[in-house]
Amino acid sequence: MIFAGIDIGSTITKVVIKQEEEIRAIIIQPTGAEHRRLAHEVIKKALNNADVTFDQIDFIVATGYGRINVPFADAQVSEITCHMRGVSWLFPNVRTVIDIGGQDCKGIKVVNGKIRNFIMNDKCAAGTGRFLEVISETLGLKLEDIGEISLRSNDPAGISKTCTIFAEQEILLRLSEGVSIEDILAGLHKALAGRIYSMVGKIKIEKDVVITGGGAKNIGLCKYLEKRIGFSMLTPPEPLITGALGASIIAQEMVTKAGEEKLAHIKKERKLEAVTFFDEAD
Numbered sequence: 001m002i003f004a005g006i007d008i009g010s011t012i013t014k015v016v017i018k019q020e021e022e023i024r025a026i027i028i029q030p031t032g033a034e035h036r037r038l039a040h041e042v043i044k045k046a047l048n049n050a051d052v053t054f055d056q057i058d059f060i061v062a063t064g065y066g067r068i069n070v071p072f073a074d075a076q077v078s079e080i081t082c083h084m085r086g087v088s089w090l091f092p093n094v095r096t097v098i099d100i101g102g103q104d105c106k107g108i109k110v111v112n113g114k115i116r117n118f119i120m121n122d123k124c125a126a127g128t129g130r131f132l133e134v135i136s137e138t139l140g141l142k143l144e145d146i147g148e149i150s151l152r153s154n155d156p157a158g159i160s161k162t163c164t165i166f167a168e169q170e171i172l173l174r175l176s177e178g179v180s181i182e183d184i185l186a187g188l189h190k191a192l193a194g195r196i197y198s199m200v201g202k203i204k205i206e207k208d209v210v211i212t213g214g215g216a217k218n219i220g221l222c223k224y225l226e227k228r229i230g231f232s233m234l235t236p237p238e239p240l241i242t243g244a245l246g247a248s249i250i251a252q253e254m255v256t257k258a259g260e261e262k263l264a265h266i267k268k269e270r271k272l273e274a275v276t277f278f279d280e281a282d
Contacts, residue, residue, distance in 0.1 A: 001058045001255060002050075005247025006043065006073065007082065008035055008066030011102030011130070012214070014244040015046040017057070018252065025050035028240055035069035043072070059255045060270070061247040072270050077250055079243050080108060080118050086246030087210050088113045090236050095206040098196065098225070098233070099242075100215025102130055107200030117203045131167070132218065135188060138168050139181060146185050147220030153186030160191070185220065193224035205229055212239045 002024070007014045008031060015027040025046045032038050039062075047054060054072075062073035063082040070076075087097050088110060097108040109117040136143040150156075157179050159170055167188065174184050197205075209229065215221055216239035226232055236242055 001252070002052055002056050003248045003251035003255065004043065004046065004057050004060045005082070005244040005249070005251060006039060006060065006062050006067075006070055007064040007079065007241075007243035007247060008039065008062070008069065009064045009079075009101060009243070010104070012240060013038055013042055013064075013066075014241045015042045016241055016244040016248045017046050017050040017052065018245070018248040019050075020252075023245070024052070026238065026241055026244075028238075031066065035066040036071060038066075039070040039072070059251040059258075061251040061254070063243050063247045074251070074270055075254060077247060080106065080115065080120075082243045082246035082250065083212065084108050084110055084115050084246065085249050086242035086244070087212060087236070089245065089249055090242070091208055091210050091234055093208045094210045094234075096200070096203075096209045098200055098209065098211045100196065100211070100213040100221070102133075102214060105196055105199065105215075107203050107205075109203045109206075119199060119203050121199055131192065132215075132221075135167065135171065135185075138171055139184075141181075144217070147189065147218035147222075149182055150185035150189045150220035151223060153180070153182040155183050155186075156190050157183045157187035159184070159187035186224075189218075189220040189224045193221060193228050196225060197228040207231060209233045211235055212242045214240065 002017065002019045005016045011031055013029055013031045015025070016023060017025040027042050027046045027049065029042060060073045062070035062076050063079045067073070067076040083097060083099055083106065087094050094110050097110060099106040099108070105121045107119045108115060132146065133143055136146050141149070157174050159167065171184055211222060211225070211233045216235050222233065
């Protein structure tokens with residue numbers, strides 16, 4: 001049987017098509033303004049990559065900020081639950097998940113594959129991918145380079161502000177004082193790691209710790225966060241897809257729980273909705 005998970009996040013959209021225990025296709029692309037059209041676009045790409053038809057998908061679960069805008073989804077599940085399930089599938093012994101996304105940062109406490117507690121910062125850009133994006137733009141650097149550059153520092157600058165606006169001002173001040181970009185970036189990553197650590201620490205950080213989201217691809221942030229935590233973290237092969245992966249896993253479980261008659265009805269209703277929507281989108 002074949003299952004799909006689609007995660008429409010604030011900045012990045014991900015799709016995973018899974019057949020039993022095998023991942024058949026992964027799609028990752030920026031989230032646009034028109035979520036419904038985006039959902040149509042990414043599922044078509046995923047189906048093409050997996051070499052399956054829409055009718056062959058047995059169940060589809062949507063998650064993320066835009067989950068209600070996936071007209072052909074059979075169910076919607078919160079991103080907290082989906083991230084936990086995706087990470088647990090990859091790392092069965094996970095106890096703490098730190099997810100650093102584009103617009104929010106989450107900490108999830110996991111016990112025996114279930115959510116025990118969670119904490120989330122979605123009111124401020126500090127501790128998110130957006131913060132690092134703004135800082136890289138201020139310094140005229142590529143976002144994917146700033147983590148590595150920060151590790152070249154031998155004397156991280158003291159950065160007291162993690163609010164995006166005030167951090168920009170402090171960076172300009174440090175540059176005017178002749179502080180190197182390496183030291184400024186090291187100070188910023190150190191300060192950011194401290195903020196994330198303080199937030200996630202409220203739910204008690206325990207091994208195994210898995211870091212996900214775009215922040216997991218920033219080697220500087222990971223290194224400074226590990227220094228604060230006191231031990232190393234685990235990183236998925238592709239840290240952006242854990243929410244979509246978890247959604248596909250939940251889709252598989254929902255099929256198992258549903259009877260054949262109910263499943264046939266679900267697929268029929270989904271097909272009617274999808275045909276109308278796909279025609280409009282094309």
